[in-house]
Amino acid sequence: MAVQIPNLNAADARVADLVFEFVQFLLDDDANLTPAGNLTGGARQKLRARLDELISAEETGGEVPAESPPAADAGGAP
Numbered sequence: 001m002a003v004q005i006p007n008l009n010a011a012d013a014r015v016a017d018l019v020f021e022f023v024q025f026l027l028d029d030d031a032n033l034t035p036a037g038n039l040t041g042g043a044r045q046k047l048r049a050r051l052d053e054l055i056s057a058e059e060t061g062g063e064v065p066a067e068s069p070p071a072a073d074a075g076g077a078p
Contacts, residue, residue: 015054022050 008016026032032043039047057063 011058015058018054019051023047 026039026043026047032040032046034040
């Protein structure tokens, strides 16, 4: 079975790139992973929030915010 890559317009491609970068950021931190290597509930919530932010910006025609690593949670482990 061949993998189909959709033809995305420039804005959608930018959102897809930003989502991919954010997922890579989450996966690079072991604190975001379960022992099986899946994203933890907190990491999934961060990903959903980022998706909502990116989609909202695109739908309103605003500038899609560049990805920036989220701040460490207060009181979390270093």
